[in-house]
Amino acid sequence: MLHLIGLGLADETDITVRGLEIVKRAERVYLEAYTSILLVDKEKLEAFYGRPVIEADRELVETGSDDILAGGDKADIVFLVVGDPFGATTHTDLVLRARELGIETKVVPNASIMSGIGCTGLQLYNFGQTVSMVFFTETWKPSSYYDRVRENVQIGLHTLVLLDIKVKEQSLENMARGRRIFEPPRYMTVAQCAAQMLETEEERQEGVYGPDSLAVGAARVGAANQQLVSGTLKELATVEMGAPLHSLVLLGRRTHDLERDYIREYAVNKETFDASYVKGYGASL
Amino acid sequence: MLHLIGLGLADETDITVRGLEIVKRAERVYLEAYTSILLVDKEKLEAFYGRPVIEADRELVETGSDDILAGGDKADIVFLVVGDPFGATTHTDLVLRARELGIETKVVPNASIMSGIGCTGLQLYNFGQTVSMVFFTETWKPSSYYDRVRENVQIGLHTLVLLDIKVKEQSLENMARGRRIFEPPRYMTVAQCAAQMLETEEERQEGVYGPDSLAVGAARVGAANQQLVSGTLKELATVEMGAPLHSLVLLGRRTHDLERDYIREYAVNKETFDASYVKGYGASL
Numbered sequence: 365m366l367h368l369i370g371l372g373l374a375d376e377t378d379i380t381v382r383g384l385e386i387v388k389r390a391e392r393v394y395l396e397a398y399t400s401i402l403l404v405d406k407e408k409l410e411a412f413y414g415r416p417v418i419e420a421d422r423e424l425v426e427t428g429s430d431d432i433l434a435g436g437d438k439a440d441i442v443f444l445v446v447g448d449p450f451g452a453t454t455h456t457d458l459v460l461r462a463r464e465l466g467i468e469t470k471v472v473p474n475a476s477i478m479s480g481i482g483c484t485g486l487q488l489y490n491f492g493q494t495v496s497m498v499f500f501t502e503t504w505k506p507s508s509y510y511d512r513v514r515e516n517v518q519i520g521l522h523t524l525v526l527l528d529i530k531v532k533e534q535s536l537e538n539m540a541r542g543r544r545i546f547e548p549p550r551y552m553t554v555a556q557c558a559a560q561m562l563e564t565e566e567e568r569q570e571g572v573y574g575p576d577s578l579a580v581g582a583a584r585v586g587a588a589n590q591q592l593v594s595g596t597l598k599e600l601a602t603v604e605m606g607a608p609l610h611s612l613v614l615l616g617r618r619t620h621d622l623e624r625d626y627i628r629e630y631a632v633n634k635e636t637f638d639a640s641y642v643k644g645y646g647a648s649l
Numbered sequence: 650m651l652h653l654i655g656l657g658l659a660d661e662t663d664i665t666v667r668g669l670e671i672v673k674r675a676e677r678v679y680l681e682a683y684t685s686i687l688l689v690d691k692e693k694l695e696a697f698y699g700r701p702v703i704e705a706d707r708e709l710v711e712t713g714s715d716d717i718l719a720g721g722d723k724a725d726i727v728f729l730v731v732g733d734p735f736g737a738t739t740h741t742d743l744v745l746r747a748r749e750l751g752i753e754t755k756v757v758p759n760a761s762i763m764s765g766i767g768c769t770g771l772q773l774y775n776f777g778q779t780v781s782m783v784f785f786t787e788t789w790k791p792s793s794y795y796d797r798v799r800e801n802v803q804i805g806l807h808t809l810v811l812l813d814i815k816v817k818e819q820s821l822e823n824m825a826r827g828r829r830i831f832e833p834p835r836y837m838t839v840a841q842c843a844a845q846m847l848e849t850e851e852e853r854q855e856g857v858y859g860p861d862s863l864a865v866g867a868a869r870v871g872a873a874n875q876q877l878v879s880g881t882l883k884e885l886a887t888v889e890m891g892a893p894l895h896s897l898v899l900l901g902r903r904t905h906d907l908e909r910d911y912i913r914e915y916a917v918n919k920e921t922f923d924a925s926y927v928k929g930y931g932a933s934l
Contacts, residue, residue, distance in 0.1 A: 370760065372665060372758065372759075373758060375667075376666075377665065377666040377667035377670070378665050378666070378667060378758075379665060379666055380657060380662065380663050380664060380665050380666070380759075381661075381662040381663070381664055381665070381666060381669060382660075382662035382663060384666060385662070448760060448764045448765070448767065449767075450764065450765070450767025450768055450773065456770075456907060456911075471768060471871075473657065473658060473663075473760035473764070473765045473768075473870075473871045474657075474665075474759065474760050475655065475733060475758035475759050475760060475761070475764075476760075476761075476764035476773075478763060478764045478773050479733045479735065479758070479760075479761035479763045479764045480733070480735070480758045482733065482734075482735025483735055483756060483758075485741075488735065488761075488763050488779065489778060489779050489780075489781075490778060491778065491779075492777055492778060492804075492806075493774060493775065493776065493777060493804070493806055494773065494774050494776075495774075496774075515804045519777075519778070519800045519804075521777075521778055585758075586756075586758045622741060626741075
């Protein structure tokens with residue numbers, strides 16, 4: 365049996381009781397460690413579980429899935445996923461491969477950023493589709509997300525923007541030379557995301573949003589040191605929110621008064637917040 | 650301190666380790682029991698926690714919040730919420746009242762139907778706004794949800810429909826006579842939801858969807874006996890999916906091939922599924 369177990373958002377104690385029971389008795393335990401991260405390291409998980417955990421990087425999952433699944437017809441194999449197994453990313457390939465091999469799959473759900481973002485005070489009902497923001501480079505600044513945001517903006521819905529992480533990436537040179545040397549991990553910040561959004565708007569000039577559009581930055585959702593900041597995109601582009609992971613929500617114009625009151629509490633600057641708000645937001649619009 | 654603790658979706662073991670630790674040492678533990686239900690009863694939770702749990706119905710939360718919060722400036726008060734505390738419903742009033750009383754609030758996130766619905770194989774990225782379906786009566790068939798669904802349909806996104814539950818409701822007669830006698834609980838089924846959706850379409854005649862539109866019915870998401878069924882709304886209007894809770898997803902036309910393959914596996918009828926699919930769905934549309 366393959367068990368996909370969600371770890372939740374913050375630390376080792378966010379696993380569910382059911383999930384922990386399975387981890388303790390499983391034959392092997394893998395930790396998916398390339399699409400998201402927990403705010404504690406693998407050693408802390410191992411100490412908490414009282415057993416070893418095998419880190420599964422992209423390479424292992426994509427080319428070594430049969431190693432992961434070996435013996436899964438008789439024994440319990442656990443694949444730990446940060447957040448919810450069906451949350452921001454799915455592991456369809458692994459499940460399909462298990463199905464081909466006649467190995468049953470079970471899932472233990474957990475909190476995901478897709479629902480955890482409710483901690484901002486914004487109603488989950490009022491979110492449109494979720495988009496992802498990747499790190500721009502000098503020559504690659506993909507803006508397809510902008511079209512999705514526009515669709516949400518036209519209806520007046522909030523947009524959750526999930527921010528890129530780069531873990532165990534090789535430089536082009538090291539890749540070319542076949543050296544298994546990896547760059548330090550990088551996690552996009554709220555400030556980088558806001559700056560990139562403004563860069564796209566400047567490029568596309570279609571007025572989907574602008575420097576005065578309101579947004580919420582969320583850091584370390586679900587952790588004791590969770591941090592929330594609201595403000596204009598211009599303000600958020602310079603905000604400092606500390607350690608990863610970060611997410612951003614672009615505010616939809618159909619914001620309810622209760623939502624406004626909640627997010628105004630943690631505004632960078634209540635004056636600019638109010639000035640922007642009256643110009644473009646409110647449930648009656 | 651007020652702790653809002655998510656219970657997850659299925660049974661007593663879906664609480665997180667962190668949540669359970671707080672429950673065990675708290676002064677008082679309330680269970681919010683009117684906007685959603687866990688698939689096990691209060692006695693099972695009490696046995697698992699080794700302590701009493703106080704059921705908090707709508708009346709207590711709305712008029713007795715000061716009783717719930719009493720002593721919360723010094724002691725730990727727990728308010729258990731099925732799913733995630735910020736999921737399908739929020740308890741803003743209780744949090745705001747706590748804030749007024751100078752009582753700090755902490756949240757323990759958990760799985761919510763808003764992310765758990767990913768178990769259908771539909772990508773959470775491709776969902777638009779969520780809508781709610783209430784029980785229609787002879788004279789009250791609210792259709793504002795239909796306008797929200799249209800917005801999602803126009804973009805091509807999936808719509809999660811959350812289904813009404815009626816717990817501890819009084820008949821008009823009992824209410825008028827002040828008798829605290831309650832009707833048996835009612836939980837909307839996938840079949841009822843599909844039938845009501847078709848009733849609205851017949852009434853409004855705006856072609857947002859129709860009897861041949863594809864949808865997914867999900868019952869007891871996250872539980873061992875979770876059940877998924879896909880088919881046309883006409884088919885789902887007669888499907889039998891057993892015990893609550895149920896949810897429904899109306900398929901958006903922007904469905905990806907991988908999503909189609911996944912949901913086709915559990916189609917009521919693969920022939921009618923394919924016939925409907927080719928007429929209106931596919932990522933390239």
